[in-house]
Amino acid sequence: MSTLQAIQRMMAEQFELKEEVLTPDAQLESLGLDSLSVIEFMFNIEDEFKIKLPDERVELKTIQDIANVVDRLVAEQQQGNS
Amino acid sequence: MVRRVVVTGLGVISPVGKNPAEFFDNLMAGRSGIKRLHTDFSDKLSIRIGATVADYNPADYFSKIKLSGIERFSQFALIAADQAVADAQLQLSEQERPRAGVTMGTGMGGASSLEEGYIEIFQRETPRVKPLTVLLTMNNAAASHVSINYQLQGPNVTYSTACSSSAIAIGEAYRQIKDGYADVMLAGGSEALLTHGAMKAWEALRTLALEDTADPAASCKPFSRDRSGLVLGEGAAMLVLEDAERAIRRGARIYAEIAGYDSSSDATHITKPDAAGQTRAITNALRSAGLRPQDIDYINAHGTATLVGDIEETRAIKQVFGAHAQHIPVSSTKSMHGHLLGATGALEFMAAVLALQHNAIPPTINLHQPDPECDLDYVPNIGRRNVKLDAVMSNSFAFGGSNAVLIAKRFSG
Numbered sequence: 335m336s337t338l339q340a341i342q343r344m345m346a347e348q349f350e351l352k353e354e355v356l357t358p359d360a361q362l363e364s365l366g367l368d369s370l371s372v373i374e375f376m377f378n379i380e381d382e383f384k385i386k387l388p389d390e391r392v393e394l395k396t397i398q399d400i401a402n403v404v405d406r407l408v409a410e411q412q413q414g415n416s
Numbered sequence: 417m418v419r420r421v422v423v424t425g426l427g428v429i430s431p432v433g434k435n436p437a438e439f440f441d442n443l444m445a446g447r448s449g450i451k452r453l454h455t456d457f458s459d460k461l462s463i464r465i466g467a468t469v470a471d472y473n474p475a476d477y478f479s480k481i482k483l484s485g486i487e488r489f490s491q492f493a494l495i496a497a498d499q500a501v502a503d504a505q506l507q508l509s510e511q512e513r514p515r516a517g518v519t520m521g522t523g524m525g526g527a528s529s530l531e532e533g534y535i536e537i538f539q540r541e542t543p544r545v546k547p548l549t550v551l552l553t554m555n556n557a558a559a560s561h562v563s564i565n566y567q568l569q570g571p572n573v574t575y576s577t578a579c580s581s582s583a584i585a586i587g588e589a590y591r592q593i594k595d596g597y598a599d600v601m602l603a604g605g606s607e608a609l610l611t612h613g614a615m616k617a618w619e620a621l622r623t624l625a626l627e628d629t630a631d632p633a634a635s636c637k638p639f640s641r642d643r644s645g646l647v648l649g650e651g652a653a654m655l656v657l658e659d660a661e662r663a664i665r666r667g668a669r670i671y672a673e674i675a676g677y678d679s680s681s682d683a684t685h686i687t688k689p690d691a692a693g694q695t696r697a698i699t700n701a702l703r704s705a706g707l708r709p710q711d712i713d714y715i716n717a718h719g720t721a722t723l724v725g726d727i728e729e730t731r732a733i734k735q736v737f738g739a740h741a742q743h744i745p746v747s748s749t750k751s752m753h754g755h756l757l758g759a760t761g762a763l764e765f766m767a768a769v770l771a772l773q774h775n776a777i778p779p780t781i782n783l784h785q786p787d788p789e790c791d792l793d794y795v796p797n798i799g800r801r802n803v804k805l806d807a808v809m810s811n812s813f814a815f816g817g818s819n820a821v822l823i824a825k826r827f828s829g
Binding site: 367371 | 481
């Protein structure tokens with residue numbers, strides 16, 4: 335499963351949203367997720383992908399944005415561990 | 417001209433009912449919501465009884481997205497507020513919103529989220545807590561969600577005076593309208609602290625009732641010689657208060673007029689109740705209502721079932737009401753719904769308002785052994801119907817010594 339698919343699945347589960355609305359370019363806000371819901375979601379993302387979000391804020395507007403950040407952090411942080 | 421304040425909507429979620437009709441039916445029938453707790457921590461408690469909201473499933477009321485940001489005590493508040501607003505058929509125009517507000521009482525706010533955070537840090541030693549912990553736990557979260565939900569742009573104030581919190585919230589909302597600062601107020605209280613840590617803290621204080629092993633539901637015994645303390649409960653009650661003229665103009669159903677209110681402080685001891693302080697609140701509430709002691713037809717007592725508290729309240733009532741005290745029915749509905757702490761004043765004022773509406777007095781249950789020092793008419797065990805009630809009083813006396821007394825009367829235009 336790709337990162338994007340895993341995120342879509344998590345979103346569908348956590349927010350009870352239909353998978354078909356969770357397109358890569360879907361705006362988080364239009365899905366009904368305000369900034370606090372996104373913060374809450376990213377907290378679970380950290381657990382799921384065993385990564386740590388940086389302290390500085392990252393701009394997240396779409397599901398693809400989240401997938402990109404996760405892929406980047408996974409690459410960086412796994413590299414750091416090896 | 418003095419503005420009059422009326423109650424036009426009621427909402428409640430409690431251990432004895434999830435709407436006002438069910439709530440009052442159960443009170444009149446003497447049904448207790450107190451029971452033995454079966455939670456993941458109850459085996460670690462010495463006293464395992466409580467009054468929970470039975471069969472509560474948040475998903476029945478909220479979407480998953482909403483739930484992640486709304487703590488149990490805020491959920492209860494929103495559920496009760498929703499009922500009250502619908503009951504009042506309340507609609508606010510853009511112009512009216514700045515003159516509509518909310519006041520609420522709570523003791524511990526988002527107790528369970530705070531506790532979860534502590535468990536993460538101190539027990540599991542994880543380096544982080546849920547990102548919304550602050551917003552879930554803050555005491556004003558419930559009132560703020562209510563304000564946002566109904567676009568109430570006027571006052572938004574949370575009172576935390578322990579057991580009198582929501583009586584104060586209603587009283588202060590009444591004053592906001594009476595004194596012309598607002599036209600409509602949602603007022604009430606919410607509490608949800610039946611958590612492992614909070615219950616252990618209460619246990620340590622030695623004010624909780626011991627379990628009646630023969631019948632756990634009968635563990636809270638106000639005014640009875642075998643009383644042993646209070647039983648913790650959870651839930652919320654919210655009322656719509658409205659300027660009487662506005663209510664009449666829109667043809668609203670009026671449950672009652674809030675006739676008077678006052679608060680006082682014992683200023684003596686952090687836990688020990690004081691009849692003198694209580695007397696001041698009762699006397700001043702009567703004065704503010706322009707009523708004489710003999711005008712009060714029913715008192716919903718604070719009646720926590722602690723050894724000292726029930727005697728002290730009895731003494732205060734006798735002091736204010738004199739010979740008439742023997743003729744006033746005084747009941748403690750805590751015997752059924754338990755002590756909802758920050759929500760209890762609102763819940764009990766609602767019971768008094770419903771008593772007025774139905775001309776019916778809910779009983780004090782589990783009162784089988786009269787205490788010579790508690791010698792009033794406590795409406796033992798069986799509720800009374802077909803009584804004529806024109807004015808009712810609700811007492812709330814808190815740890816910390818903060819007393820609040822509310823008086824409602826039948827509205828006559």
